[in-house]
Amino acid sequence: MEERFDNDKIISTDEINELLGKLKFLEEESIQIMSTKGGKNNQRFESWAVGKIMAMEHLNREVMYKVFRSLWYTKEEVHFVALKEGAVIVKFSCLEDRSQILNNMPWLFDKCLFSMAPFVKGKNIASYEFWLSPFWLRVYNIPIEVMDRQLALDVGNAIGELMAIDWKDRNGAWTEFMRLKVKIDISKPLRRVMKFASEDGGEMIGVIKYERLPNFCYMCGMIGHNTKKCQNSTEGVGINDSNLHYGSWIRVPIMNPDQDKNMRRNGVEIVKTTIHTNEDKEES
Numbered sequence: 001m002e003e004r005f006d007n008d009k010i011i012s013t014d015e016i017n018e019l020l021g022k023l024k025f026l027e028e029e030s031i032q033i034m035s036t037k038g039g040k041n042n043q044r045f046e047s048w049a050v051g052k053i054m055a056m057e058h059l060n061r062e063v064m065y066k067v068f069r070s071l072w073y074t075k076e077e078v079h080f081v082a083l084k085e086g087a088v089i090v091k092f093s094c095l096e097d098r099s100q101i102l103n104n105m106p107w108l109f110d111k112c113l114f115s116m117a118p119f120v121k122g123k124n125i126a127s128y129e130f131w132l133s134p135f136w137l138r139v140y141n142i143p144i145e146v147m148d149r150q151l152a153l154d155v156g157n158a159i160g161e162l163m164a165i166d167w168k169d170r171n172g173a174w175t176e177f178m179r180l181k182v183k184i185d186i187s188k189p190l191r192r193v194m195k196f197a198s199e200d201g202g203e204m205i206g207v208i209k210y211e212r213l214p215n216f217c218y219m220c221g222m223i224g225h226n227t228k229k230c231q232n233s234t235e236g237v238g239i240n241d242s243n244l245h246y247g248s249w250i251r252v253p254i255m256n257p258d259q260d261k262n263m264r265r266n267g268v269e270i271v272k273t274t275i276h277t278n279e280d281k282e283e284s
């Protein structure tokens with residue numbers, strides 16, 4: 001008969017470390033192996049990133065890796081190592097590749113968000129802030145005469161952490177909408193509007209639309225689950241038009257790549273670069 005001991009259980013890394021501190025090592029156990037890092041192709045953690053699939057859906061990771069490899073088109077190889085709970089180490093081979101991919105966040109696979117951050121040596125995976133993710137968003141319905149840089153700064157910082165402003169729409173001014181890159185907290189419902197007080201004491205309501213928005217819930221407005229799987233709704237059972245407070249109107253429609261290229265504007269002003277290390281320079 002198999003006998004189980006009381007201490008025959010899985011213990012945490014912290015507990016193991018505490019235990020190791022108390023142990024007296026044998027002579028053989030005290031011999032150290034040198035970790036040698038030679039050769040050009042040896043990946044180094046300095047250029048790694050950590051990612052996490054921010055969705056309830058079970059995704060085929062192997063397919064995701066394949067898709068990202070082809071989309072990213074990195075200069076050097078990139079390797080993926082799956083961790084627990086949807087987390088993945090993304091081993092870029094050079095900083096340049098990592099910077100480019102992190103700058104072009106958000107990345108979606110199967111309409112689910114793959115949130116990424118630079119790898120930090122020794123940092124517990126659970127303490128990465130994956131719920132903070134940059135998005136390009138547009139604010140419509142602002143009178144043309146009030147759209148200026150200060151308003152863009154105020155709006156961006158009211159929505160989240162403003163990272164960049166694309167302030168050239170046509171000939172150095174906005175016409176239809178302001179375009180901002182903001183790091184938003186996806187553990188909260190998506191913000192739909194921005195209210196402004198006008199000089200005459202009235203109120204203007206700007207409408208926010210998001211570019212490359214992953215699947216989200218039309219009932220509670222959260223990224224990470226779809227409307228049918230919502231557990232946050234307090235409106236009782238059933239989905240009907242009256243309890244859908246969100247909809248596809250919050251997305252900027254995806255255009256084909258050629259159109260997208262024409263839309264690309266070159267007036268991006270970087271406001272914050274806190275998400276990256278010094279080596280990861282932010283660009284548009």
Ligand SMILES: [Zn+2]
Pocket residue numbers: 217218219220221222225226227229230231232233
């Ligand atoms: Zn929901």
